[in-house]
Amino acid sequence: MNIAILGGTGKEGPGLGARWALAGHSIILGSRDAERARTKAAELRERTRKLAIIGHTNAETAELGQVIVIALPALGLASTLPQVRESCRDKVVISTVVALSFGGPRLFTPPAAGSSAEEAQQLLPGAKVVAAFHHIAAHELAETDQAIDCDLLLCGDDAEAKQTVGELGASMGLRGIDVGPLSNAGPLEGITALLATINRRYQRKSAGLKITGL
Numbered sequence: 259m260n261i262a263i264l265g266g267t268g269k270e271g272p273g274l275g276a277r278w279a280l281a282g283h284s285i286i287l288g289s290r291d292a293e294r295a296r297t298k299a300a301e302l303r304e305r306t307r308k309l310a311i312i313g314h315t316n317a318e319t320a321e322l323g324q325v326i327v328i329a330l331p332a333l334g335l336a337s338t339l340p341q342v343r344e345s346c347r348d349k350v351v352i353s354t355v356v357a358l359s360f361g362g363p364r365l366f367t368p369p370a371a372g373s374s375a376e377e378a379q380q381l382l383p384g385a386k387v388v389a390a391f392h393h394i395a396a397h398e399l400a401e402t403d404q405a406i407d408c409d410l411l412l413c414g415d416d417a418e419a420k421q422t423v424g425e426l427g428a429s430m431g432l433r434g435i436d437v438g439p440l441s442n443a444g445p446l447e448g449i450t451a452l453l454a455t456i457n458r459r460y461q462r463k464s465a466g467l468k469i470t471g472l
């Protein structure tokens with residue numbers, strides 16, 4: 259599958275791209291700057307020894323992807339998503355976005371739309387937005403020789419889109435758990451603030467979530 263990653267030059271995007279490239283998918287890393295995306299794609303090809311990784315502007319990236327991943331800071335949604343609205347129509351769009359802000363009075367501030375995923379859905383009418391991968395940390399994704407010890411919680415309003423995202427998670431070894439409609443994305447995103455706090459308090463990097471009783 260061709261997977262397009264908006265904001266693919268950061269930390270989370272290349273981590274996801276590396277895992278999916280190793281699972282046999284083709285990756286397009288997006289950026290506001292095409293040259294930056296090409297440089298990051300070359301780094302990732304070198305690291306993974308997989309050739310099907312290229313870089314483009316965010317707009318071209320969304321055009322090429324069958325599935326689009328949003329790996330942008332929450333502040334970047336309003337400026338980026340209107341440019342890719344038509345390319346995302348009818349496609350599965352995965353929002354990894356969490357409105358975290360380090361160093362301020364609040365770590366997590368829920369967006370006015372209820373969640374970043376719902377904000378993305380408002381900005382991308384006709385796209386099938388699924389919220390997922392918030393709890394899978396970039397550094398864990400980057401350690402591609404190690405399995406990720408965490409469940410993949412995902413929510414959205416389109417059953418087939420959720421199935422696709424579950425399969426993409428399974429291709430990197432994650433157990434997918436459907437946690438309901440997109441209106442549950444707020445609590446899903448908010449849990450990330452708890453994991454980040456646990457990591458800080460216990461001086462760890464890898465606090466994750468596993469659902470028991472299933």
Ligand SMILES: NC(=O)c1ccc[n+]([C@@H]2O[C@H](COP(=O)([O-])OP(=O)(O)OC[C@H]3O[C@@H](n4cnc5c(N)ncnc54)[C@H](OP(=O)(O)O)[C@@H]3O)[C@@H](O)[C@H]2O)c1
Binds near residue numbers: 328330395
């Ligand atoms: N890092 C993690 O462990 C982790 C885990 C789970 C979820 N997430 C979520 O995933 C998203 C990406 O995380 P990240 O750590 O990869 O973020 P990041 O490194 O801060 O940003 C990713 C990319 O977004 C682009 N960008 C930055 N500011 C922008 C703006 N104002 N408008 C448009 N594009 C902008 C930059 O690419 P260009 O400058 O090349 O355009 C940057 O390389 C965030 O919402 C985060 O909460 C992160």
